[in-house]
Amino acid sequence: MTRDRVLPAALGLGTFTAFILAAEALIRLGFVNRFIVPLPSQVAGAFARVVAEEHVVARFFMTAGEALVAGLLLTAVGISLGALLYRVALLRAACETWIAAMASAPIVLMYPLFLVIFGRSAWTIIMIGFMAGLPPVILKTIEGFAGTRQVLVNVGRSFNLTRGQQFVKILFPAALPTIFVGLRLGLIFALINIVGVEFLINFGGLGQLINDLAERYDLPGTYVAICFVILVSVVFFEVTGRIERWLRPAE
Amino acid sequence: MAATGGIGRAVSGPALAHPVTLVRIAIVAALLLAWEALSQSGWLFRDVVPSLWKIGGALGDLLSSRDYWWHLGWTGFEVGAALLIGGLSGLLAGLVLGGSRFLGRAFEPFLYYLGPTPKIIFFPVMIMWFGVGPGSKIALGAISCFFPVVLSTAAGIRQIDLVLIRVGRSFRANAWQMALKVYLPAMRHPVINGLRLGLGIAIIGTLLAETKLSSRGIGFMIIQAYATFAMPRMYALLITLFVLAIGANALVGRLGGVGKRA
Numbered sequence: 001m002t003r004d005r006v007l008p009a010a011l012g013l014g015t016f017t018a019f020i021l022a023a024e025a026l027i028r029l030g031f032v033n034r035f036i037v038p039l040p041s042q043v044a045g046a047f048a049r050v051v052a053e054e055h056v057v058a059r060f061f062m063t064a065g066e067a068l069v070a071g072l073l074l075t076a077v078g079i080s081l082g083a084l085l086y087r088v089a090l091l092r093a094a095c096e097t098w099i100a101a102m103a104s105a106p107i108v109l110m111y112p113l114f115l116v117i118f119g120r121s122a123w124t125i126i127m128i129g130f131m132a133g134l135p136p137v138i139l140k141t142i143e144g145f146a147g148t149r150q151v152l153v154n155v156g157r158s159f160n161l162t163r164g165q166q167f168v169k170i171l172f173p174a175a176l177p178t179i180f181v182g183l184r185l186g187l188i189f190a191l192i193n194i195v196g197v198e199f200l201i202n203f204g205g206l207g208q209l210i211n212d213l214a215e216r217y218d219l220p221g222t223y224v225a226i227c228f229v230i231l232v233s234v235v236f237f238e239v240t241g242r243i244e245r246w247l248r249p250a251e
Numbered sequence: 252m253a254a255t256g257g258i259g260r261a262v263s264g265p266a267l268a269h270p271v272t273l274v275r276i277a278i279v280a281a282l283l284l285a286w287e288a289l290s291q292s293g294w295l296f297r298d299v300v301p302s303l304w305k306i307g308g309a310l311g312d313l314l315s316s317r318d319y320w321w322h323l324g325w326t327g328f329e330v331g332a333a334l335l336i337g338g339l340s341g342l343l344a345g346l347v348l349g350g351s352r353f354l355g356r357a358f359e360p361f362l363y364y365l366g367p368t369p370k371i372i373f374f375p376v377m378i379m380w381f382g383v384g385p386g387s388k389i390a391l392g393a394i395s396c397f398f399p400v401v402l403s404t405a406a407g408i409r410q411i412d413l414v415l416i417r418v419g420r421s422f423r424a425n426a427w428q429m430a431l432k433v434y435l436p437a438m439r440h441p442v443i444n445g446l447r448l449g450l451g452i453a454i455i456g457t458l459l460a461e462t463k464l465s466s467r468g469i470g471f472m473i474i475q476a477y478a479t480f481a482m483p484r485m486y487a488l489l490i491t492l493f494v495l496a497i498g499a500n501a502l503v504g505r506l507g508g509v510g511k512r513a
Contacts, residue, residue, distance in 0.1 A: 008356030015357070036379050094274040104447075106455045106496050109470070110489060112462070112477035116299055188367050196369040200463055207372065214375030226372050233368040 038219040043227075046220035054209055054221070056228060063194060063205030063232070066122055070129035070190040071183075074137050077130075078186060079179060082141020083167075092142060103135035108193045111200060120203055129194040133186030140182020144175030177247045184240045191236060195229055206232065298482045309483035310490060319472070319491075326457065326468040329385050333392025333453040338446055341397045345404020345445075346434075355405060366398040370452075371459050378464065388460040388468070395456030396449035403445025407438035447503045454496050 020040045026032045027039050050056060085092040111128055118124040148171050156170040198207025206229050213221040283303060289295065290302045298305075313319045348355045348362075373394060377387040411434065419433040435442075461470025469492055476485035 005356070008353055009360075011353075012357040012361060016361070090270055090274055093271045094278065101497055104451050104497060104500050105493050106451070106458065108455060109458050109462070109473065109492060112473055113485060113489065115477065116480075116482065116485075117295075192367060192369040196371040196459065199369075199371055199374075200459065207369075210372050210375065214378075219379070222375050226376070229372050230365065230368050234364045237364065237367050 035219075038223060042220040043223045046218075046224045047227075050209075050213075050221050050224045050228075054213070054225075056206075056209070059205035059209050060228070060232065061205070062122075063198065063207070066126050066194050066198075066204060067129065067187065067191050069122075070126045070133065070194065071187050073126070073130045074133045074186045074190065075183060078134050078137025078182070079141050081134075082138045082179075082182075083145065085138065086142050086145040096139070096142065099135050099138050103139070107132045108196060111197050115201060120201055122204060124201065125194050125197045125204055128197045129190035132193040133188075133190035136185035136189065137179075137182045140185070141175065141179050144178030144182070145171055147178060148174040177244075180244055180247050184244055187240060188237065191233070195232075298480070301483045301486065305483040306486045306490075309481075309487040313484065313487045313491065322468055322472050323495075325385070326461065326470070329388045329457045329461075329468065330392060330450075330454050332385075332389045333396055333457055334446070334450055336389065337393035337396030337453060338400050338449055340393070341400025341445070341449065342404050342442065344397075345401040345442075346408065348401065349405035349408030359402075359405065362398060362401055366402065370395040370456050371463075374460055374463060377460075383464055388457050388465065391460045392453040392457035396453040399448035399452060400442075400445040403441045403448070404438065407441030407445075408434065410441065411437045443503065443506075447500055450503055451496065451500055454499070458492070 023032070023037070024040045027034050027037060085095060108128055110131075111124065114124045114127055118127060152170050152174055153166070156166045161169060194204075195207040198204035199211050200207075202208050202211045206225065210222060210225040210229065213225050286300065287303050290300045348359055370391060374387065374391055377390045377394075381387040381390050415433050415437055416429075419429050424432060458468070458470035458473075461468035462474040463470075465471040469488060473485060473488050473492075476482070476488060
């Protein structure tokens with residue numbers, strides 16, 4: 001079992017290392033122009049400089065803060081709208097396909113419109129993140145409530161619970177794992193769009209850092225900043241994935 | 252995602268008198284009225300929320316201008332090339348990773364981690380590699396498209412019913428026949444779903460790149476409308492873009508028969 005996991009992981013890491021070494025060799029030998037692709041060793045050497053000089057930690061917290069505000073808005077608005085649509089069946093039948101269509105719409109391309117409305121500020125970034133993450137939260141909230149086992153609802157009724165108590169004690173806890181799946185998807189969409197819009201409008205945290213360094217033609221620095229964004233995405237993806245798995249057995 | 256509730260199916264009768272249709276008409280009418288009222292109120296800066304008539308006029312002007320179709324042609328070419336490159340490479344990589352459990356375990360974690368990364372951050376690198384012309388936009392679109400296609404294809408291969416594979420082998424089908432008669436038909440739905448996702452993300456990637464640095468394409472037109480504060484034109488562009496993106500997505504799904512019962 002351990003061998004089944006270790007050998008593939010070793011192959012993956014080994015291939016990655018071989019790729020980096022091959023890139024280093026090709027650039028040093030002049031097969032690849034070092035003014036277009038920086039040496040991997042230069043990129044590795046630039047990490048400390050970028051962290052110290054470009055205030056990476058502060059930028060990370062700025063991006064995280066924008067994602068947090070977008071996440072809070074998603075939680076409050078998305079779950080409320082999902083609960084409303086679950087309760088009012090006619091409204092749900094009318095709107096659910098629209099919300100699903102909104103999920104496939106290129107909302108981030110509305111960023112120039114948001115720039116006009118909110119100005120070149122964090123709110124533009126937050127609102128784009130919020131809008132992009134909203135459809136999965138609403139749809140998964142509806143799915144979570146609709147998927148509550150009838151026996152649980154009947155138990156609540158047998159205890160003469162009011163509609164409010166039924167919601168708080170039965171429906172919401174039963175739907176929570178599915179709602180969290182939606183929140184996780186929504187947060188991933190929000191984070192992708194937040195960093196993307198930071199890069200596009202040259203404002204904010206890690207996304208702006210990439211744009212800044214690219215405009216200064218600091219190639220190793222640009223690659224380092226890209227690595228940071230990938231790292232943040234990986235950590236975020238992994239942490240929310242673990243929370244999701246932790247919530248699942250409660251179903 | 253949850254399917255539309257039973258109301259839509261339960262109520263029969265003329266389509267227009269259907270309660271769901273009536274609610275939809277009421278919602279659209281309320282939104283349009285609210286928009287027009289906000290536009291006339293003067294609460295926001297002039298033209299941030301332009302009158303519906305102005306947007307309609309701008310939409311008409313846009314659709315009748317040759318300029319728009321020229322830019323749309325460029326965007327279509329870039330998205331098409333991105334889909335072709337990213338989709339084909341994703342399909343091939345997915346076949347390899349899905350076909351071998353060992354290779355899948357070795358390389359799929361990298362794809363899962365890179366998948367949710369915002370691809371637009373690679374645009375400076377693409378500019379350095381492919382220049383400021385269409386090449387960098389196509390490359391960004393292709394990268395964006397690659398991830399959903401490879402992951403869907405790899406998952407699709409693993410979901411193929413073993414009975415189908417045994418039937419193919421019992422007929423002594425060669426590798427080519429197995430691929431054409433068994434594997435590809437059996438994994439059509441996940442592949443088409445991956446292509447649908449890939450198309451949507453390729454459109455976003457390409458257009459975002461056009462808004463950042465380009466002199467042609469719909470993304471360029473949108474950012475030009477922003478720069479000149481031509482708000483009715485910007486709304487008109489966004490409307491056409493949303494209709495095209497959702498339409499293209501639906502078309503790919505329909506071509507692949509996604510949504511129909513097997």
